[in-house]
Amino acid sequence: MSYEPLNILIIHGMGDQPKDFSKGFQKELLPKFRTSLEYLAKDYSLPNAFVPEPLNFITGWWAPVMEMTQEELEKRIYKKKIPFLRKFGMSFMGDVVAYQGESVYNEIHRYLAEALRTHLRLGSSHLTIVAHSLGSVIASDFVYDHTVKIGKTFKDSFGVSFSNFITLGSPLVLYAMRSSHSTEFSPAKVLDHFDRPVRVESETGYWLNLYDDDDIIGYPIKPVNRFYQEAVTADLRVDVGDLLTRWNPLSHGYYWDDGGTGRIIADKLAIDFAAIHLGLKGSDLQEALAHFRKRYNF
Numbered sequence: 310m311s312y313e314p315l316n317i318l319i320i321h322g323m324g325d326q327p328k329d330f331s332k333g334f335q336k337e338l339l340p341k342f343r344t345s346l347e348y349l350a351k352d353y354s355l356p357n358a359f360v361p362e363p364l365n366f367i368t369g370w371w372a373p374v375m376e377m378t379q380e381e382l383e384k385r386i387y388k389k390k391i392p393f394l395r396k397f398g399m400s401f402m403g404d405v406v407a408y409q410g411e412s413v414y415n416e417i418h419r420y421l422a423e424a425l426r427t428h429l430r431l432g433s434s435h436l437t438i439v440a441h442s443l444g445s446v447i448a449s450d451f452v453y454d455h456t457v458k459i460g461k462t463f464k465d466s467f468g469v470s471f472s473n474f475i476t477l478g479s480p481l482v483l484y485a486m487r488s489s490h491s492t493e494f495s496p497a498k499v500l501d502h503f504d505r506p507v508r509v510e511s512e513t514g515y516w517l518n519l520y521d522d523d524d525i526i527g528y529p530i531k532p533v534n535r536f537y538q539e540a541v542t543a544d545l546r547v548d549v550g551d552l553l554t555r556w557n558p559l560s561h562g563y564y565w566d567d568g569g570t571g572r573i574i575a576d577k578l579a580i581d582f583a584a585i586h587l588g589l590k591g592s593d594l595q596e597a598l599a600h601f602r603k604r605y606n607f
Contacts, residue, residue, distance in 0.1 A: 313432025320369035322442025323404040345579035445479035477564035478527030506540035543607035
């Protein structure tokens with residue numbers, strides 16, 4: 310029997326990114342997913358859990374939009390090659406600034422929409438978005454524009470449900486500081502006007518926000534106000550990086566390669582796949598979800 314794969318849209322963060330930026334993440338995730346699915350099949354007497362192609366990875370590669378703009382700016386400022394540290398700073402800070410512009414914003418979103426429309430597999434009606442750093446802000450805006458803003462579901466636009474949202478090292482909460490619609494300044498009102506979060510559309514879907522305490526770019530999201538308290542399922546603290554990076558801000562770049570992060574995502578996707586294709590339902594499904602929450606303390 311053939312099964313339609315779950316769609317996974319992977320969106321990178323700020324800075325220069327190669328087209329295959331998610332290759333390592335995909336390679337790590339798939340065997341973890343298979344292992345999780347095998348355990349579920351054994352625990353709940355489900356059909357043969359081996360599926361040749363269970364996950365459909367879609368790359369949300371928006372870096373070219375920023376790179377073209379940055380290269381044009383570099384040519385105008387520097388006659389010779391730009392110094393490395395200057396290029397590094399321009400790339401990271403420039404991405405955040407450039408994304409505020411309407412034309413860049415729209416072009417990045419066009420890239421994501423094209424990736425989905427070209428590569429989505431509609432049979433499972435499932436989409437999980439995994440987004441890192443500034444990519445999590447872009448993903449939130451993208452989903453918002455296709456749901457909350459126009460009063461429709463994500464499925465209306467793309468034919469699949471927005472089933473899970475996994476944010477990694479996300480600075481999304483910082484954007485609450487710019488959200489007030491009032492001319493009268495009040496710190497509390499500024500944060501409380503950040504009041505229209507995106508929401509997953511599956512009854513068993515989760516928004517899981519993973520962050521490392523040593524990552525100065527990634528933050529918890531739930532505490533910002535009551536709206537995000539309801540929308541975000543859990544802020545999960547993880548410890549990413551190696552001996553040289555896990556204890557400092559460099560940890561921000563290591564979510565993709567972290568085994569613990571991959572395990573969390575794989576375990577949730579395995580439950581989703583089993584529920585859609587292998588007959589995991591009712592009390593068994595609720596028990597599997599409860600075990601998942603207990604395993605990761607939320």
